[in-house]
Amino acid sequence: MTALVYLEQTDGAVDEPSLQAATMASSLGGGAEVHAIVAADTAALAPAGQLPVDAVQVAVHEAFGSYAPLAVAEAVVELAGRLGATCVVGPGTERGNEVLAHVAALLDLPLAANCVAVAVADADARVTRVRWGGSLLEEARVDAPTLLLTVQPHAVAAEPGAGDPPSVETFTPTLSEAALALRVVERVAAATGGVSLADARVVVSGGRGAGSEEGFAPIEELAELLEAAVGCSRAVTMAGWRPHTDQVGQTGTKIAPEIYIACGISGATQHMAGCKGAKRILAINADREAPILQSADYAVIGDLHEVVPAISAAIRAARSG
Ligand SMILES: Cc1cc2nc3c(=O)[nH]c(=O)nc-3n(C[C@H](O)[C@H](O)[C@H](O)COP(=O)(O)OP(=O)(O)OC[C@H]3O[C@@H](n4cnc5c(N)ncnc54)[C@H](O)[C@@H]3O)c2cc1C
Numbered sequence: 001m002t003a004l005v006y007l008e009q010t011d012g013a014v015d016e017p018s019l020q021a022a023t024m025a026s027s028l029g030g031g032a033e034v035h036a037i038v039a040a041d042t043a044a045l046a047p048a049g050q051l052p053v054d055a056v057q058v059a060v061h062e063a064f065g066s067y068a069p070l071a072v073a074e075a076v077v078e079l080a081g082r083l084g085a086t087c088v089v090g091p092g093t094e095r096g097n098e099v100l101a102h103v104a105a106l107l108d109l110p111l112a113a114n115c116v117a118v119a120v121a122d123a124d125a126r127v128t129r130v131r132w133g134g135s136l137l138e139e140a141r142v143d144a145p146t147l148l149l150t151v152q153p154h155a156v157a158a159e160p161g162a163g164d165p166p167s168v169e170t171f172t173p174t175l176s177e178a179a180l181a182l183r184v185v186e187r188v189a190a191a192t193g194g195v196s197l198a199d200a201r202v203v204v205s206g207g208r209g210a211g212s213e214e215g216f217a218p219i220e221e222l223a224e225l226l227e228a229a230v231g232c233s234r235a236v237t238m239a240g241w242r243p244h245t246d247q248v249g250q251t252g253t254k255i256a257p258e259i260y261i262a263c264g265i266s267g268a269t270q271h272m273a274g275c276k277g278a279k280r281i282l283a284i285n286a287d288r289e290a291p292i293l294q295s296a297d298y299a300v301i302g303d304l305h306e307v308v309p310a311i312s313a314a315i316r317a318a319r320s321g
Pocket residue numbers: 206207208209210232233234235236247248249250251252263264265266267268269270271274284285286287290302303304305
């Protein structure tokens with residue numbers, strides 16, 4: 001059996017989730033030969049350090065100077081074909097999942113994303129994978145001639161290779177015009193107002209209950225007083241009231257503040273998947289039956305347009321007194 005693992009790297013250093021994916025690939029059993037592929041715009045960017053793989057192939061192309069998911073996928077498919085790989089593994093990061101999804105589409109095969117365990121015996125492949133933002137584990141049998149999977153970050157600990165350092169070779173992949181058209185051309189830093197949502201110690205978040213873009217004014221005011229980041233639910237980003245960078249949840253940012261103040265948010269599973277790392281939750285909701293109250297440590301039942309300004313006023317009064 002030959003496995004191919006796709007590694008993401010930053011300036012020659014392989015990212016931690018990719019090292020974990022390589023560790024999972026090397027544990028597939030049956031004396032699997034493990035090759036790694038990295039994409040770079042220069043051969044000088046071969047990954048350094050000990051890796052748990054037998055060989056590293058650097059796919060070199062000028063397109064890889066920025067993120068080009070379909071082009072990377074084409075390089076992976078080309079190398080997998082050349083090696084006769086029966087398993088292709090990637091990190092379960094946003095980009096790793098995107099690249100492997102393109103690989104699956106190009107090969108017309110299923111992809112098992114976000115796996116935490118894999119058992120391969122002869123032609124039988126069984127995976128356990130994370131679904132619904134971590135709220136359930138699914139066990140599945142993958143019926144495909146080539147097993148495609150991504151590894152949920154932190155499902156396994158990254159282990160360095162035990163034997164000789166892997167051999168390193170380079171190749172120039174053949175890329176289609178269409179693949180070259182899909183790439184990152186510019187990076188614009190998110191306007192976070194100084195406090196990053198992912199790192200904030202306090203997050204004040206608004207949901208559909210805020211009512212409108214303007215309805216976030218009291219939420220922003222409270223956030224400023226508490227030096228907090230402003231978050232929101234997907235109902236809000238879908239309505240265009242706040243940018244996607246503010247969204248908390250399964251398809252947004254995962255947060256772990258000291259306290260999460262959720263205003264007018266019902267507490268859907270997909271939202272809670274993003275804030276379950278919060279040490280305390282204060283829910284402000286007009287409905288005492290709202291699901292978020294089951295996860296909340298504190299709750300105020302009422303109209304957020306009255307409750308939130310009252311909290312801000314009380315903070316100001318306490319500070320001036
Ligand atoms: C694949 C998938 C991924 C998803 N990913 C995410 C995600 O990452 N993040 C996310 O948030 N959602 C996500 N969702 C959507 C999620 O299922 C919910 O639809 C969404 O979280 C609901 O947002 P909400 O709580 O703001 O709105 P609602 O569910 O409409 O709740 C509004 C709440 O506001 C309260 N309210 C109304 N008026 C007031 C008022 N004046 N004062 C106080 N309270 C008031 C109501 O009682 C209610 O509890 C996803 C869904 C799917 C299918």
